[in-house]
Amino acid sequence: MTEEQHLREYTKALKARLPRHYFEPVPARMIYLPIFLTLFGLCTWGILITPYVALKLLLSVGIAYAFIGMGFLAHEILHGAVTKNPLLRSISGTLAFMPLMVGARLWRKWHNVEHHGQTQHPHDDPDAMGALESAVQRPVVKWLFKQAPALRSAFLFFSFTFWFTFHATQMLRRFLPEFKPAERRVVLFQAILPPLVWLGVLFWVGPLNFVFIYLLPLLGANFMAMSFIATNHLLNPITETNDPLMNSLTVRNPGWLEWLTLGFGLHIEHHVFPVLSPKYAARVAAEIKKLWPERYNELPHWKALFYLWKTPRLYRDHRNLIEPTTGQVFGTLGFGLDDSRMRPARAKPQMVAPKRPKPNAKS
Incomplete structure (x- = not known):
């Protein structure tokens, strides 16, 4: 893979090849909100009336799907891909994010501004993982990374069951002081x-x-x-230039599952055009592959999760991950990440000395 390019280089080239209406909101996507709410209501009613635990569990799965569907829809709404009306966007986004307990105004600051503006930046992206020296400076992190890699991966995947909602509380603490007093009241109310x-x-x-x-x-x-x-970012290199083809990953699922998840897995496309509806993401992907086939990162969802299990979550430098108990180095996407490097190294657990990441050459 070549050096980093800036986001605007991609958007300029792609806008010349895409229909203008792709960049307008798609209000019809709002129909998903009453559908998910109805599914939640019907499953709730079923749980209340049935005495059978197995049936309650099955209906619980239906509610879980309604919740995640609403979360994916909230993501679209709050990017302006469904409506440009600020009040409707705020109300519908707040309602759709209510199951995951995320406030709409906080999300726009945390996700739209900070994450999209500084994706995979080692210091400024609120969702990025840290470098090796952070593990030896923080006692809890240091203890965690002394554990066996398999145990650590098990904890990582277990943490998926609560991390999104928990992370939102940390983002509230981090960004609340940055809001003006009037906005702060809105953020607190939505929280x-x-x-x-x-x-x-x-x-x-x-x-x-x-x-x-x-x-x-x-x-x-x-x-x-x-x-x-x-999987959208944590297998990618750290970038100081906002280059979505280097710092993001599109994960693919069977067509029916991509439809059920509202196309959320097509994530490079989303980072190139955040306000573009997922309805058009497949067409954008096709154009990106024509223009920059060697830069495009795409994996089956299951394989991305496998790589996530088998690799550590600390960066030795901008383009390599490191297993701190053994010193084993793994490449990132585009820089040597493949199945041949997934064999576990045999060594006694011992934290290796930290090395500071070397800054990338900017394009």
Whole structure:
């Protein structure tokens, strides 16, 4: 792979090849919101009336899908890919993100501005993983990375069941001081509203039904969200230039599953054009592959998850991951990540000395 290119180099070339209406909102996508809400309502009703635990569990899966579907839709809405109306965008985005307990205004700051503006930047992207020296400076992280790689991977995948919602609370603490006082009240209201709503549901349905109606679906929705979010970037190199073909990954699933997940896996396309509806992402992917076939990162979703399991989550430098217990180095996407490097190294657990990442040459 060649050196980094800036996002605007891609957008300029692609806009000349794509129809103008691709960059307009697609209001018809809003129909998913009442569909997901109806699915949630029907499954909730079924859980309340059935005495059978197995059936409650099955209906819980239906609610989990409604929750993650609403999360994917909220992502579209709050990027402006469904409507440009600010009030409608805020209300529908808040409602769609309520199961995952994320505020719409916070999301636009955390995700739209900070993550998209600084994707995979080693210091400025709030969703990026750290470099090796962070592991030896923070006691909890240092302890974690002294554990066997398989145990650490198991914990990583277990954390998918809660990480998205938990991370949102950390982003609230991080970014709340940056809002103006008037906006801060909105951010706080949107953060407090979902827990109050779900507390009301708890009192209404009782603790046992609440487990099936909310807690189990929340875990499932978090896991599904993180299975995409973690694979979208964490196998990619660190970049100081915002280059979506280097710092992002498109994960592919069978067509029916891509339809059910609203095309969220086509993530390079989303980072090139954040306001573009996933409805058009496949066409954008085809054009990118024509123009920059050697730069495009695409994997089956299952293989990306396999790579995520087998590689450590610390960067030795901008283009390599490192296993701190053994010193084994793994390449990132475009820079040597492949099946042949997935064999576990045999060595006694011992933290290796940190090496500071060397800055990339900027294009």
